[in-house]
Amino acid sequence: MATEETNANNIISFVGGRRPLYVEVMEELERLIKGRKLKPGEKLPSVEALTEILGVSRSTVREALANLETQGLIIRKQGSGTFVSQSSGKGFIGGMERIEPFRMIAKRAGLDSEVIFREVRTVIPDLEIAEQLGIDVDTKLIRVEIVEAIDGVPTMYLVDYLKESCGGEETLSEWEGSVLTYLVERCDPPLNQSRTEIFAVGADEVVASKLEIAEGKPVQYQVDTYLSSSGEILGIGFLHILTDHFHFFVNRRVV
Amino acid sequence: MATEETNANNIISFVGGRRPLYVEVMEELERLIKGRKLKPGEKLPSVEALTEILGVSRSTVREALANLETQGLIIRKQGSGTFVSQSSGKGFIGGMERIEPFRMIAKRAGLDSEVIFREVRTVIPDLEIAEQLGIDVDTKLIRVEIVEAIDGVPTMYLVDYLKESCGGEETLSEWEGSVLTYLVERCDPPLNQSRTEIFAVGADEVVASKLEIAEGKPVQYQVDTYLSSSGEILGIGFLHILTDHFHFFVNRRVV
DNA sequence: AAGTGGTCTAGACCACGGC
DNA sequence: CCGTGGTCTAGACCACTTT
Incomplete structure (x- = not known):
C-alpha cells in the first residue's frame, strides 16, 4: 500500500489489480475489523494517521471511510474520531x-x-x-x-x-x-x-x-x-x- | 453561488446559512430537476461546465452529484455524462x-x-x-x-x-x-x-x-x-x- | 481525438468535542 | 487549546464513451 510515488495508482496496477486505491484501503480496514484486530466500539486511527500509515492522501482515506460508513461498518464523529460500529458485533444482518x-x-x-x-x-x-x-x-x-x-x-x-x-x-x-x-x-x-x-x-x-x-x-x-x-x-x-x-x-x- | 474568493465557504456563511457548499449545489440542481427545467433522461452539464457555471471546485460539484446519485435523482455514466434519472419522472416512490x-x-x-x-x-x-x-x-x-x-x-x-x-x-x-x-x-x-x-x-x-x-x-x-x-x-x-x-x-x- | 466522469495528491481552513 | 473529522480548492492523470 505504501509508496513514495506521486500517484500510487500506477504501482497498484502493477502489483495486482486495477482497482481504485480507496477500495484497497477499504479492504484493509475491513480485514482489521472482521478479523477483530479492531473491536466494536474501538477507535480507529485518525484520518491524518491513516494517511501516513497507508501512504495515501487524505481524500483517499476519507473516500474509503465514507463508503465503510455507508455500509454501517464504522461511525464517524466529528471532533472525536472514527469508531467501529457496535452493531457489527452482535446479530449481524x-x-x-x-x-x-x-x-x-x-x-x-x-x-x-x-x-x-x-x-x-x-x-x-x-x-x-x-x-x-x-x-x-x-x-x-x-x-x-x-x-x-x-x-x-x-x-x-x-x-x-x-x-x-x-x-x-x-x-x-x-x-x-x-x-x-x-x-x-x-x-x-x-x-x-x-x-x-x-x-x-x-x-x-x-x-x-x-x-x-x-x-x-x-x-x-x-x-x-x-x-x-x-x-x-x-x-x-x-x-x-x-x-x-x-x-x-x-x-x-x-x- | 459564484465567487472569486479562494474559499467560497466564508461568503456562503455570510449570505445565509452555514450549510456546506455542496448542499447548495445539490439544492440548485434539485430545483432544476423537480421544476422540470431538466427533464428525465436529459443530460446535465458536464462536471467541468458545472464548476464554471456555479463557480465552485470540481470536488464540490462531484460531492453534490454523488449525493444526488445516491438519492436516485441522477445517473452518472463514465465517459458519456450525467443524466436525470428516468424513474424520477414516472410513478415516483x-x-x-x-x-x-x-x-x-x-x-x-x-x-x-x-x-x-x-x-x-x-x-x-x-x-x-x-x-x-x-x-x-x-x-x-x-x-x-x-x-x-x-x-x-x-x-x-x-x-x-x-x-x-x-x-x-x-x-x-x-x-x-x-x-x-x-x-x-x-x-x-x-x-x-x-x-x-x-x-x-x-x-x-x-x-x-x-x-x-x-x-x-x-x-x-x-x-x-x-x-x-x-x-x-x-x-x-x-x-x-x-x-x-x-x-x-x-x-x-x-x- | 475529444469529451466526460473517476481517482488521486497536496495543502488549506472550518466546526465540533474534549481536555 | 488541541485533536479530529468536514469542506473546499487547484491541478493532474486515468478510464471509458462517443465522434
Whole structure:
C-alpha cells in the first residue's frame, strides 16, 4: 500500500489489480475489523494517521471511510474520531446499500446457508418482463430459479431473468457461485448497481410451496433491477424473503 | 453561488446559512430537476461546465452529484455524462437512503397525504424499548402515534418514542410538521442519521384497526433508530406500512 | 481525438468535542 | 487549546464513451 510515488495508482496496477486505491484501503480496514484486530466500539486511527500509515492522501482515506460508513461498518464523529460500529458485533444482518450474495450476508451473520433448489433454463419473456428490461418479446432470456435455506429453513426464493449477453444457459448452469457473483465477475459489462423496490405481500401458491410455508403468510417481496455502470439493464430479479430468521437494514441520512 | 474568493465557504456563511457548499449545489440542481427545467433522461452539464457555471471546485460539484446519485435523482455514466434519472419522472416512490418525512415523499410522488390520527403523550418505557434506547426504565419518553393516509387510504401507522431532551410533550403537541422535521430542526443535537430494519409481517389487532385492514394482512414493518451525528440515540420509531399504494426503493452498489 | 466522469495528491481552513 | 473529522480548492492523470 505504501509508496513514495506521486500517484500510487500506477504501482497498484502493477502489483495486482486495477482497482481504485480507496477500495484497497477499504479492504484493509475491513480485514482489521472482521478479523477483530479492531473491536466494536474501538477507535480507529485518525484520518491524518491513516494517511501516513497507508501512504495515501487524505481524500483517499476519507473516500474509503465514507463508503465503510455507508455500509454501517464504522461511525464517524466529528471532533472525536472514527469508531467501529457496535452493531457489527452482535446479530449481524444485511445492509442493503451494498449488493451482496445472500449467502455472503448469511455467512457474515454466522448462519449456515444452503441452496436447496436451483434451476436454469432459457425462456421467452412475457410482456411485462420484456417491457421492464426494454427488450422485444422474442428475445431469449436466461431464467434462474433458486431457493436458499438458512439453518435449514427455506428463507429466500429468487427468480432472475438475465439477458443472454451475460452468457448462455450452459455457462450459468455450470456456475458454482451465486447469480450476483456471476453478474459481477463473468458478465460484460459487469453488474455495478441495482435498484431494489420493496413490498410486503402474502405468499402465493408458488412461493408458499417453494418456501414451505402457508399460503398468505407475509413475506418481503423485492424487485431488483440489475444495472451496469453505464446504466444498461442486465436483468431483473424477483425475490421473496421470509424475514423470520433474516432481515435487511438500511442506513439513512438527513440531507 | 459564484465567487472569486479562494474559499467560497466564508461568503456562503455570510449570505445565509452555514450549510456546506455542496448542499447548495445539490439544492440548485434539485430545483432544476423537480421544476422540470431538466427533464428525465436529459443530460446535465458536464462536471467541468458545472464548476464554471456555479463557480465552485470540481470536488464540490462531484460531492453534490454523488449525493444526488445516491438519492436516485441522477445517473452518472463514465465517459458519456450525467443524466436525470428516468424513474424520477414516472410513478415516483420513496428512496430509502435519505431520511424524509412520509408526506414529503408522497407529495413528490404527486399523491395526497393526510394525517388522520395523531396523539402525543408522555410515557414510561417498557423494558425492551428502554434497552434499545440505552436508558433506565424510569426515564420519561414522549410517545407519538400517527396514522397517515394516501389518497384517502390509511397507509402508514407510526409509533415513535423520543427522549425528552428533544423537547417535552407540549412542544411536540403543538408542532405542525412531521416528527422527523421536528427531530432535525428543533432537537439538540439534531437528527442526522437513522438505522432502519425491515420486516414483512402480518397486521396484528392494533395495526389492523389503525390501518383499517384485515388482521393478518401483510404489511412492511420497520424499526427506525434515530441518531444524532455523534451517534447518540434520540429515539426509536416503529412503522407499519401498507405497500399497496406506496413503497420504498433502495439503490445498491457493488463494492 | 475529444469529451466526460473517476481517482488521486497536496495543502488549506472550518466546526465540533474534549481536555 | 488541541485533536479530529468536514469542506473546499487547484491541478493532474486515468478510464471509458462517443465522434
